[in-house]
Amino acid sequence: MRPPKLKSKCAICSGDGDGFHFGAEACKACTAFFRRSIQLKKTFKCRGNDDCDVTINVRCMCRSCRFSKCLQVGMNPMGVQLKMDSNTEDVPDAPSNSESSLLLVLPEPYNDSMPLLTKMRVNYEKLLSARRIMHNKDGQNLFKEHVSIPSTYKVTIDEGIKDVSLTADWVSWCFEDFAKLPIEQKHILFRNFYTPFFILESAFMSHLKNSPDFFVFPSGNYVDLNDLESFHKDVEINQKMTREQFLEFLKPTYEMHRRTIVQPMMSENLDIFEFFALTTFVLWNTTLEDITEECSRIGKSIKDQIMRELSFYLRNFKRFEDPVIRVAGILNLIPDLYKNTRRIQDEMEMIQVFDFYNSPKQLYDLVHGNFC
Numbered sequence: 001m002r003p004p005k006l007k008s009k010c011a012i013c014s015g016d017g018d019g020f021h022f023g024a025e026a027c028k029a030c031t032a033f034f035r036r037s038i039q040l041k042k043t044f045k046c047r048g049n050d051d052c053d054v055t056i057n058v059r060c061m062c063r064s065c066r067f068s069k070c071l072q073v074g075m076n077p078m079g080v081q082l083k084m085d086s087n088t089e090d091v092p093d094a095p096s097n098s099e100s101s102l103l104l105v106l107p108e109p110y111n112d113s114m115p116l117l118t119k120m121r122v123n124y125e126k127l128l129s130a131r132r133i134m135h136n137k138d139g140q141n142l143f144k145e146h147v148s149i150p151s152t153y154k155v156t157i158d159e160g161i162k163d164v165s166l167t168a169d170w171v172s173w174c175f176e177d178f179a180k181l182p183i184e185q186k187h188i189l190f191r192n193f194y195t196p197f198f199i200l201e202s203a204f205m206s207h208l209k210n211s212p213d214f215f216v217f218p219s220g221n222y223v224d225l226n227d228l229e230s231f232h233k234d235v236e237i238n239q240k241m242t243r244e245q246f247l248e249f250l251k252p253t254y255e256m257h258r259r260t261i262v263q264p265m266m267s268e269n270l271d272i273f274e275f276f277a278l279t280t281f282v283l284w285n286t287t288l289e290d291i292t293e294e295c296s297r298i299g300k301s302i303k304d305q306i307m308r309e310l311s312f313y314l315r316n317f318k319r320f321e322d323p324v325i326r327v328a329g330i331l332n333l334i335p336d337l338y339k340n341t342r343r344i345q346d347e348m349e350m351i352q353v354f355d356f357y358n359s360p361k362q363l364y365d366l367v368h369g370n371f372c
Helices: 028-039 063-072 077-086 098-102 108-113 115-134 153-174 183-191 194-208 243-268 272-283 293-316 323-331 333-354 361-367
Strands: 214-216 222-224
Touching: 028 063, 028 077, 108 115, 108 293, 115 153, 115 272, 115 293, 153 194, 153 361, 183 293, 194 214, 194 243, 194 272, 194 333, 194 361, 243 333, 272 293, 272 323, 272 333, 293 323, 323 333, 333 361
Parallel strands: none
Antiparallel strands: 214 222
16 A cells, blocks of 8 residues: 655645645645735735744735745746736746746835845846847747757857847946946946856856756857857868867866856855846956046945845845855855956967967957957
């Protein structure tokens, strides 16, 4: 006789689970509560300290804390939205596309205490929408989720060149102080920001897809690190090395990216607001030569604000008793990010000097920030 099957527990109230709904194990009552809250665009306010008990017997006492718990355990508002839009039964509760994982919606009190991080999230959605339009292939439906496919070397260069202006717009949307800087100060910051950001965002997308073997590009397409030959199939190799030697030359750089950025990010389980905090520190690099004292002062002020908002988020939403340890783990990614950037730039120098293959000057300029 088989032992009785153990019932799963609702991750919100600890009652009997009813399966995986909107990204988390939940009972029927909590699933319905979350669906109604999103569909009716409800906002709740806790009368206590935002730490109320939401177990099964008292789960209806504080809707604000119950909704916060839904988000904390991974319930995704986009899953509700997709069901509303499609009105069909075969749409999964939690979409698998990584973009949906980016649209974390916090209760209003959190947004009020995190104005800059919230602004970055809202504007990042605009960036993703702009990318969908820019990278749209003829005949593709803009309103359907993008299906990632393997990319190729030349296609990726074209997409990267297009993405520079979109990323610059996003930075300006997020930081009013950046938009007001003298043009030469903008150039200094952005030239030194774009390639590290490109690497950082790629790693974050790989993390969201749970695919450390993928290097994901702004279009959403990718190169499989275990199949570099397919990605470089449109590269014309010169006679100085064979194609096999060329691929062996590239492998250590991709492996360094996976080992020092993607895997640590996955280990830390970085989320979207933590990603934005990292992005802010990379942009406002106050150690750069030729930035003015005023630019440095602005950068320090913005980083201080991000630290306050991130600490609030970690303590009150993610429930870290000591956010300092978590922040240290997040910022520890930055030195390796710069090492990856330097390695790619050095690699491009070697390719130019030794003429290994016909590398477009546009790629060299893109990697070195020679676009503004």
